[in-house]
Amino acid sequence: MTSLTFTLIETPPAQRIDMSPLVCHKLAGLSLDQIAAIELQCGKQKLRVDQLFHITGSNADDISIVGSTGKLDFIGKELASGCISVQGEAGAYLGMQMKGGTINVIGDVGFYAGCEMKNGLIQIEGDAGDFLGSALPGNKQGMKGGTILVKGNVGQRCGDHLRRGQILVEGNAGDYCGSRMVAGTIAVMGQVGRYAGYAMRRGTLLLWNQPQLPATFNDCGSHTLAFLPMLFASFKSLNSRFADKGIAFNRVRRFGGDMAEAGRGEILVKL
Amino acid sequence: MIINGVTIDPTFAEAFPMKATRAIITAQNEKWAMISAQAMTGFATSVIACGCEAGIERVLSPDETPDGRPGVAIMIYAMGGKGLAKQLETRAGQCVLTSPTSALFAGIEGGKPIPLGKNLRFFGDGFQIAKKIGGKRYWRVPVMDGEFLTEATTGMVDAVGGGNFLVLAESQPQALAACEAAIEAMKKIPNVIMPFPGGVVRSGSKVGSKYKALSASTNDAFCPTLKGVTKTDLSPEIESVMEIVIDGLSKEDIDKAMRVGIQAVCDLGAANGIKRISAGNYGGKLGPFHFHLQEIMA
Numbered sequence: 168m169t170s171l172t173f174t175l176i177e178t179p180p181a182q183r184i185d186m187s188p189l190v191c192h193k194l195a196g197l198s199l200d201q202i203a204a205i206e207l208q209c210g211k212q213k214l215r216v217d218q219l220f221h222i223t224g225s226n227a228d229d230i231s232i233v234g235s236t237g238k239l240d241f242i243g244k245e246l247a248s249g250c251i252s253v254q255g256e257a258g259a260y261l262g263m264q265m266k267g268g269t270i271n272v273i274g275d276v277g278f279y280a281g282c283e284m285k286n287g288l289i290q291i292e293g294d295a296g297d298f299l300g301s302a303l304p305g306n307k308q309g310m311k312g313g314t315i316l317v318k319g320n321v322g323q324r325c326g327d328h329l330r331r332g333q334i335l336v337e338g339n340a341g342d343y344c345g346s347r348m349v350a351g352t353i354a355v356m357g358q359v360g361r362y363a364g365y366a367m368r369r370g371t372l373l374l375w376n377q378p379q380l381p382a383t384f385n386d387c388g389s390h391t392l393a394f395l396p397m398l399f400a401s402f403k404s405l406n407s408r409f410a411d412k413g414i415a416f417n418r419v420r421r422f423g424g425d426m427a428e429a430g431r432g433e434i435l436v437k438l
Numbered sequence: 439m440i441i442n443g444v445t446i447d448p449t450f451a452e453a454f455p456m457k458a459t460r461a462i463i464t465a466q467n468e469k470w471a472m473i474s475a476q477a478m479t480g481f482a483t484s485v486i487a488c489g490c491e492a493g494i495e496r497v498l499s500p501d502e503t504p505d506g507r508p509g510v511a512i513m514i515y516a517m518g519g520k521g522l523a524k525q526l527e528t529r530a531g532q533c534v535l536t537s538p539t540s541a542l543f544a545g546i547e548g549g550k551p552i553p554l555g556k557n558l559r560f561f562g563d564g565f566q567i568a569k570k571i572g573g574k575r576y577w578r579v580p581v582m583d584g585e586f587l588t589e590a591t592t593g594m595v596d597a598v599g600g601g602n603f604l605v606l607a608e609s610q611p612q613a614l615a616a617c618e619a620a621i622e623a624m625k626k627i628p629n630v631i632m633p634f635p636g637g638v639v640r641s642g643s644k645v646g647s648k649y650k651a652l653s654a655s656t657n658d659a660f661c662p663t664l665k666g667v668t669k670t671d672l673s674p675e676i677e678s679v680m681e682i683v684i685d686g687l688s689k690e691d692i693d694k695a696m697r698v699g700i701q702a703v704c705d706l707g708a709a710n711g712i713k714r715i716s717a718g719n720y721g722g723k724l725g726p727f728h729f730h731l732q733e734i735m736a
Contacts, residue, residue: 331570350568393505393541393587394569394578401572431565
């Protein structure tokens with residue numbers, strides 16, 4: 168079976184499109200006609216899928232979105248299983264509250280990617296916007312499991328309220344990276360902006376470069392930590408620099424904080 | 439059946455169902471992993487009074503351990519799941535957590551999860567850190583030499599305890615030498631431990647006693663000094679009997695271990711004073727697993 172492919176007719180579309188109905192588990196068992204008749208919120212009106220996309224293929228477990236732009240929001244929302252491949256950019260709320268499966272994005276993604284996700288894998292070849300893997304406004308717990316891999320840079324507030332799971336960033340991260348973290352792991356190979364770990368309660372920020380730390384993080388000295396080789400070994404299946412054997416290390420400088428909060432979090436900086 | 443001059447008795451060993459688990463102890467080097475493993479498996483020869491039976495299964499190379507350091511696989515057997523969990527936790531807390539540079543990991547995938555470091559984490563007094571890596575939960579507990587890394591749970595499975603055979607020899611040194619040879623061979627078999635000191639028991643027991651408070655007592659039929667005063671199972675030339683007890687994850691594992699152990703004894707043969715191989719047969723009173731010596735050696 169070939170992958171179920173949605174090719175955007177008008178690029179970019181006139182209005183933002185809510186893509187949340189087009190996930191694998193909701194399309195399983197539907198005919199192309201039934202899929203074509205699904206209505207998507209597009210701006211203030213509802214349009215049929217076939218008014219917006221050319222539809223080909225049949226395997227609902229393997230969805231491709233071709234010609235995607237930053238106006239396609241909620242791609243892979245609550246995805247339970249299967250794979251969604253985005254050829255191009257994705258809008259806001261990519262993989263929001265997803266429970267399993269995989270989302271691959273060739274381009275950049277907007278705000279709140281992976282927000283409140285519970286499990287699964289999101290791979291982003293380009294950059295990600297602000298609030299990656301965070302909680303929705305007003306909610307207290309962000310991403311609760313799974314892995315987000317970003318090969319480019321990420322915006323501000325990456326992992327805000329992160330509860331569990333891991334965010335891996337090959338590029339740079341903006342200000343307030345890991346802010347208000349409850350637990351989990353964020354690893355950044357590039358530079359991070361100001362206020363890293365701001366108000367974090369627990370969890371780990373694993374950094375390749377020394378950040379400008381808030382005054383409320385205290386130096387705990389240099390250490391060899393046994394869990395780090397195991398953490399790096401768990402990345403080996405990823406298509407990423409994180410999977411390279413050469414990047415693994417176990418010597419770090421440990422900073423504890425945020426002492427203005429519970430103070431049980433840590434920023435580990437490669438030595 | 440006679441192998442190299444050694445008579446294999448037409449009898450069987452009786453064994454009983456147990457619960458078992460395996461843990462992997464790693465450390466900075468093999469020396470410290472072994473020290474920790476020996477402490478954890480100490481005073482665990484028999485469930486009669488130790489609460490569990492435990493032993494070192496084998497040494498692990500760095501590429502066989504979760505954290506890439508030298509390690510030792512240990513196994514613990516107990517009569518029930520609750521007792522096993524208690525013994526595991528107590529021993530891990532007192533013998534591995536305390537041991538320099540150690541880390542502790544699950545050694546059995548699947549089975550019923552029982553706490554390994556799940557509760558030891560509270561030693562961290564709130565500074566402990568959980569990490570979920572590759573779908574498994576680990577705890578990092580701050581300790582004075584750095585961090586104690588432990589997996590939260592390990593698996594508990596059904597197992598078999600009490601497989602055994604007896605080595606009957608013309609002298610005590612010859613019996614011990616034969617048992618040492620057997621243990622060396624049996625150590626190479628996976629999924630089994632020989633929990634007694636050095637793997638060898640000199641005080642094999644029978645079920646029951648003339649004293650009501652005791653559930654087991656000396657196996658007088660195999661005591662050479664009692665040949666004239668009890669219903670003995672020994673011929674006049676037998677001067678020493680030693681036993682090897684085997685716990686294994688399955689009947690087949692114990693079969694294999696018994697086969698290589700008995701073969702090693704028979705390789706020494708009658709020329710080295712080994713006269714017979716027998717087994718702890720309690721007339722079906724001890725357990726449902728029967729290991730027929732002649733079938734195993736056929």
